[in-house]
Every structure is written in C-alpha cells, then in structure tokens.
Amino acid sequence: MKTVVVGMSGGVDSSVSAYLLKEQGYKVIGLFMRNWDANINNDISGNPTLQDAICPQEKDYNDALAVCEKLDIPLKRVDFIKEYWDYVFSYFLEELKKGRTPNPDIMCNKYIKFDMFLKKAESLGADFIATGHFARLQDGKLLRGVDENKDQTYFLSQVSKEKFERVLFPVGSMTKKEIRTLASSLGLITASKKDSTGICFIGERHFTQFLENYLPNIPGDIIDIETGKKLGEHIGLMYYTIGQRKGLQLGGDTDKIFVVGKNLDKNHLYVAYGENNPYLFSDACLIEEVNLLTEEEISTCTAKFRYRQKDIPVTVKKCGEDYLVTYETAKSVTPGQACVLYDKEVCLGGGIIKEVYKKGEKLWYL
C-alpha cells in the first residue's frame, strides 16, 4: 500500500482530494501547513481579520481536522513560517522594490509546497504528495485542469519536472461544481466553503495598507507618457502594475487612464489614455529563470502572460540563458509576472518576464 501525504488547506478541493485517494486505496495522511503569522510577520495594517477571536488559519485547521476525522485519516501540521518569509515573501518585496510585479504564489509552489512540504512528507513516509490543484499529470506531463475556469497550471509553471513524479492531483479532472457536489454528498463541512483568494497562506488584504507594513512609500509624479505632462501624484511606484486602472485617483476625461510604465530613477509613474493605447501593447518579451517541463525543443506554442488570461500563439527561441517569446500583439505584458507556455492541454513550463519589446525595441518605459 502506497502512502500519500495530502496538503490539507481546510478548503473543499483538498478535502475531496483526500477522500478520492482513500477510495483509490492509498494510505492517506493529512498535513496542514501554516506559513504566515500575522503577528510574527508584522501583518497589521490592512489586515481585515486581525481582530478576529480565532485567526483564519485556525479556522482552516479546524475545518481540515473535521474533514480528516470524517474520512478517518490522521492530520498532522507543519509550520514553514520562516521558510515562507525567506523564499517567497522576501522575493516578493525585492521584486516590488525593483518596480516589477511579482507572483508570490508561483514561488510558493516552487519553494514551499513542492519542495519543503514534499521533503516533510517524505520524512513522514510518503511515496507521493497530493494537493487540490486544478491540474493533471499524465505520462510525466503537466496538463491543464479540466475545469478551464479554474486551471492552476499557471501557478505550477516554476516547479521542476522531476518533482511531479511524486505528485498527485486528484481533483484535476473534475470541475469545481462536481467537487462541491461530491463534498456535499459526503457531508464534508467544507462543501460550500467559499474559495480562498488573495496571496496563498496570507489571504485578501487591502494591498496598499498591507505593503505599508513592509516598504516605505515614496510619492512621486504621475506623467502622461504621450505628452510628458504631470497629471497627478502617485503614492509609491510599488503599488501599481502595468495595465492597472484603479487607484490612480485621476479623472476629468471621458477616457479611462491606465498605467503603462514606471521610471524608478525619477520616481515617475507613466500613464496613458484609452484601453487600446499603443503603449499598452508589445510583440515580444524576454523571459528568464525558464523552467521547462518537457524534453522536447519548443518553437511554436501558446502562452499566457497573466493568470486567467487567454492563451495567444507565440514562437519561442533560446537566447543565452533566457528565451525570447514573440507574438503578434499582447496587452499589459508585465516584468515580474510569469509567461507560461502551452501546447494545447500540456503545460510546457515557463519563465519570468524580464524585458518587453515592440518592433525590435525594448520598451524603455517599463
């Protein structure tokens, strides 16, 4: 009998995952992870649950425990608070300081869930680990989750290929609706629990206030990139991402205003009018830290530059350590975000967007 350690988050997906594995005849052990502590991590300002009698993680643990008791499997717990800070959150802050838009959840999967957690599971005697991700593994390949609205392969793109040999995604071939229906019929208390959002393990935060706990905000000018005119003032470059519209507190025109770039030296935020403004578009980007999930050479495939964005056709070419990804046109391609490559259902891996180009020229304003 093979042993599987399931990452129990206290949500419905991992609850059903544990059930399915048990049905399939595995010896199942639940493992609850706690990677964030609001007090230790100074997560004070902008934290909506700070005053709650029991913190959200404790509620989640209780839910996970209730599910495990129902399924008659043991539940253990482990803390990676320091590791999460060192490998995920520090990276997150460093990237923000550089004016980029990091994706902490991608690093969380790479360093915590599919590394630290995996090692911990092995020490508990695991042959495999399992999570409630919406993704599938077939013949060593990572496939999109069947529920295309919930597919999470984007977040798994930085996990190295060999890790997946010891991973199971039991709910990857189900839709969210099927999962909830099954959970409900089993009487699991997580059946109708709301999907969690926000940074994984941290949760929803008022972004501006949240960051103020960690980074100094340095106000500067908001500049219309087309005229060079000052339109207003921003509260700190790290609060804005490319393509963002909300939070500029600028109005007065009939058209919408979007963030198109930043200048760290001058502490300027560049904006432009209109959702189809040329400054928002590009036709190529250079990606770094490329992690491939296939042995085969990649030339043409599809890619997405942000989670839940539609795939677009691209061509890929190795360029030293990095890869050059070219495409007809894409909007709001943002340094720091992941570019994830696909061949139909197969996730080929991806990289982190480093530079963005248009007509052979690097976009100077990013």
Next chain:
RNA sequence: UGCCUCGUAGCCAAGCGGUAAGGCACCACACUUUGACUGUGGCAUUUCGCUAGUUCGAAUCUAGCCGAGGCAG
C-alpha cells in the same frame, strides 16, 4: 475703471422655464490561490457660486453681490 464671457458632485461636462444626462474618479458586490483587467450596482431632492425677485413652477428669466477669465486701456 468701462464692456464681455463664464461659475452644475473630487474632475470633465449635458441641460437653457417644468421638477438635475453621460464619462472619469471613488465605493460595494461578482469574478479570481499574484496588485489586476472585466462585469453589475451605488454615487448632487439641506441640489446647480451667493442673495433677493418674476412665475403655478427656475439650474434655466431679472437685479445685486462674490469668484474665474477675456477685451478695452
């Protein structure tokens, strides 16, 4: 100083006697394991610079005042 124009929510801006369009911003919700994007809804009835009139009824007409421009000088 004389003459002219203008003053509508945080911003832009319709309305020109019949009981305050719209856009941007902002807020809420939906969507969402990354900060978005997107969608839906809310958002001036102690109201239209202030005061006093005309009128059944005014942001819309009249007078004065205040304020912002402009033309004469």
